[in-house]
Amino acid sequence: SAVISQKPSRDICQRGTSLTIQCQVDSQVTMMFWYRQQPGQSLTLIATANQGSEATYESGFVIDKFPISRPNLTFSTLTVSNLSPEDSSIYLCSVEAGSYEQFFGPGTRLTVL
């Protein structure tokens, strides 16, 4: 298993600004994932962050809007840029441990005014 922390836990941001979310894992992991979860809905994968290479983005998500850093095997950041109210959501990071099961952080609840 892995213990994952995220910062901030929640934030309220103004339209047009950016928010950077940090994800810290208590052990070294190869793959880290960033998800978006609208209230009451399922998880949508934004991108996969691998250390030492560029993140791999899913259809509908682009690097300019969601730049990701992965400086080492225990840490990653996701920035949500040029915020609009449609970006209001919960953002979750996760890691894969062993088989395909994932361990998730507690999430960051973003509200854009």
Added chain:
Amino acid sequence: GESVGLHLPTLSVQEGDNSIINCAYSNSASDYFIWYKQESGKGPQFIIDIRSNVGEKKDQRIAVTLNKTAKHFSLHITETQPEDSAVYFCAASWGGKSTFGDGTTLTVKP
């Protein structure tokens, strides 16, 4: 691509009853199936998984069954307790990538 869906968005049961939550998937190549539990204000938590070459797996009050022919898998909770109240997500994996279904909200009435 893969689509994964739950049959019921909500399920309400009496404390002590058994609960079953079903999940259908579309990609016959999916080889790993997982259930997650998400409590309010928290991230999803892995609860049980099953590989495509296994029909059933149990862990205390929790079990998962897989029907590859029908392409669906089910979460079984025995003697459901109030602490089991949460949103449950299924996920199907293939090629290292997981696709999540919509959640089922389980409410346990005392």
